[in-house]
Amino acid sequence: MKYNHYIVIFENGRTVFTTCLNEDEAEILAKAIMIQNGLTREVKSIKKTTNISDMADTDFIA
Numbered sequence: 001m002k003y004n005h006y007i008v009i010f011e012n013g014r015t016v017f018t019t020c021l022n023e024d025e026a027e028i029l030a031k032a033i034m035i036q037n038g039l040t041r042e043v044k045s046i047k048k049t050t051n052i053s054d055m056a057d058t059d060f061i062a
Contacts, residue, residue: 005049007058010034011042017055018062023048029062 001021008016008030016030023046031041037060055061 005052005054006030007047007049007054009044009047010040011044012040014039014060015058016060016062017058030060033060033062 003019003021004026006018006020006023006026008018008026010016010030014034016033018026018029020026020029026046027043030043034041
């Protein structure tokens with residue numbers, strides 16, 4: 001299995017970096033992080049990235 005890196009961007013501007021199999025998984029993981037922190041869970045967009053150093057630019061890591 002090949003894991004991919006995704007940055008999930010929410011309506012409130014917060015971002016979550018995820019490493020998972022597909023966009024659906026990325027959205028589920030990111031929403032769980034947002035719910036855990038009491039924040040909105042409305043996804044604005046999901047971007048696939050190949051650069052693991054992008055995690056430094058996000059608010060949360062899942």
